[in-house]
Amino acid sequence: MADPVFTVGGLATGMDTQSMIDKLVSLESRPLTVLQTHQSAFKSQVSTLGSISSKLAALETAAQKLTTSGVLGLKTTSTNTAFSATPGSSSVAGSYDVQVQQLATPAKWRSAAFGASDTVKGGTLTITPSGSTPFTIGIGDGASMEDVAYAIRTSGAPVSAVVLNDDSGKHLSITSTATGSAAPALTFAETGTIGTKSLGLLSIQSASDAILGIDGLTFTRSSNTVTDALPGTTLQLKVGGGPSAPSETLSIANDTDATAANLKAFVDAYNGVMQLVQSQLNVTKGTDRSKTLAGDSAVRSLQRSLGAIGSSVVGQSSVRSLADLGLKTQSDGTLLIDSTTLASAIARAPNAVNSLFADPTSGISKITSDLVDSFTGPDGMLVVRQKGLNSQIKQLDDQAAALQARIDTYRKVLVSQFTAMENVVSQYKNIGSYLARQFSTS
Incomplete structure (x- = not known):
């Protein structure tokens, strides 16, 4: 709706013409309100x-x-030591004999022993996973074993590294992040400058697969998290007991x-x-x-x-x-x-x-x-x-715009008419005042 026109009405007639205009416009606006x-x-x-x-x-x-x-929820009702089990939506309720013979393990390497005063010979350590891009790690002369371990951990290579301290001294221990025989083989190459001592990394453990039995069947897997042996159920292997390990009963029930x-x-x-x-x-x-x-x-x-x-x-x-x-x-x-x-x-x-x-x-x-x-x-x-209602809303929008335009025009006409009336009345009053003055002086 257009802003109302401000007028000072009724100066000549003494009537509140602005109020009269507003009321007339309000009556004219009723269809728009509806x-x-x-x-x-x-x-x-x-x-x-x-x-x-x-x-x-x-x-x-x-x-x-x-x-x-x-829909069906399941739960384990057994308590197991060598493994834990998490049923999924496609698990089947029942009892299963599970034997964990061997856990999957990662490959491990260890450095020579470093004494308290020994520092690492500077240069580079290159770790190369089979079939992948090498990871080259810079080692400064005089670096500590802890510095080397940190550099390896943050290099992006698929290994972890820690420093172990036994009676013979400090050892850098490197462990592959992958387990099982399918894990990529890793090779290590050192280039040195004038430092004190090379790492001298040696393999101390080969990667091995997990071996487990379920109801008399044997499964070999590269991880201790087994998702495809017992349908729908995830097994987390914890303890390997060898070929003669006792079987444990896994019970899955509807919940x-x-x-x-x-x-x-x-x-x-x-x-x-x-x-x-x-x-x-x-x-x-x-x-x-x-x-x-x-x-x-x-x-x-x-x-x-x-x-x-x-x-x-x-x-x-x-x-x-x-x-x-x-x-x-x-x-x-x-x-x-x-x-x-x-x-x-x-x-x-x-x-x-x-x-x-x-x-x-x-x-x-x-x-x-x-x-x-x-x-x-x-x-x-x-x-x-919704489409029908939106179409009706669009039609009403068009009608509202047309009505508003008509109302705005109507207000302008009323203002013009009342202004003209005020002007005429004012003129007659001026004439009357003039005649009154003439008669009073004659």
């Missing part, structure tokens, strides 16, 4: 539709994660609490959408309905579609719906995890728990993804509704 109210309502609806779309995207993500990471935690993200995302939809459709008394989506057919359809997820049937097992899994629908349409029902479902049909979401043709994740696409895809119902 139009702006509609604009505000439509914009509020568009914003809410955007929020619903965002929550639907979060729901789809949560459902897909249950497909890729699995109701972990499964409930996995389901919580999906339930929270589902409830987030449902609660927002319900708040729009079930408008409380005193709420401005025009700014909500009450009665909106697209939102009403979404409400029904969300409810259908809870009643969807997947497969033929005893766990073929969310209700069978323990996800119960409440009176307000939201979901609640029933731990007792969930534990029962895991006990009687653990494989069906994952397939309920992961079934590629009729699983909950597929149903959810299809639902989200039907509402938020390029031709989705919510997208079409």
Whole structure:
């Protein structure tokens, strides 16, 4: 709206012409006020539709994660000494005999003994991994063993270096950062100047592979972190006991609490959408309905579609719906995890728990993804509704601009008319005053 024109009215007539103009303009502006109210309502609806779309995207993500990471939670119920185990989403509950015969070890090198007064012969130390670029480390004359160890550690070479002090003196100990026979071989070359003593590095340990047995089968691995021997489970080897090492029992069991935690993200995302939809459709008394989506057919359809997820049937097992899994629908349409029902479902049909979401043709994740696409895809119902509202807002913007221009013109006309009236009245008053003076002097 244009800034109001400032005038000093009524000097001739004694009337408050400015107030009269403002009131007349206010009456003329009523259609614009109504139009702006509609604009505000439509914009509020568009914003809410955007929020619903965002929550639907979060729901789809949560459902897909249950497909890729699995619904079923597992835990280890055994206490093991030679190793530890971490079950993953594709682990299988059961008991396994695990024997750790040998740990994977790195290659090691050690220098000659240096006395208290010895310093390192200056020059360069070149460390070359097989098939890779050499690492050349500069060593100054008179450098201490600690200086050399620090230079090696910060060189980028695939080794660590420390100084060990035994009865014979100080030794530089270098260890490869890789374990197992597949680790790249390392060679060391020294060039010296006039210092006191060369490092004289010697190999003291060759790299070796880890050897373990699982249920009578033997596995050789280059690392003590083994991820591909027992499907889905990461084994961290701790103690190697040789070929005659005793076997330890690894027990993996289904975990109701972990499964409930996995389901919580999906339930929270589902409830987030449902609660927002319900708040729009079930408008409380005193709420401005025009700014909500009450009665909106697209939102009403979404409400029904969300409810259908809870009643969807997947497969033929005893766990073929969310209700069978323990996800119960409440009176307000939201979901609640029933731990007792969930534990029962895991006990009687653990494989069906994952397939309920992961079934590629009729699983909950597929149903959810299809639902989200039907509402938020390029031709989705919510997208079409948003486009329609934005088109109406654009039309109202154009109408508002035209109305405002008309109102501004109307104000200018009123100001001109009232100003002319004031001028005429002022002229008549001036004439009257002149005549009065003439008569009074005659």
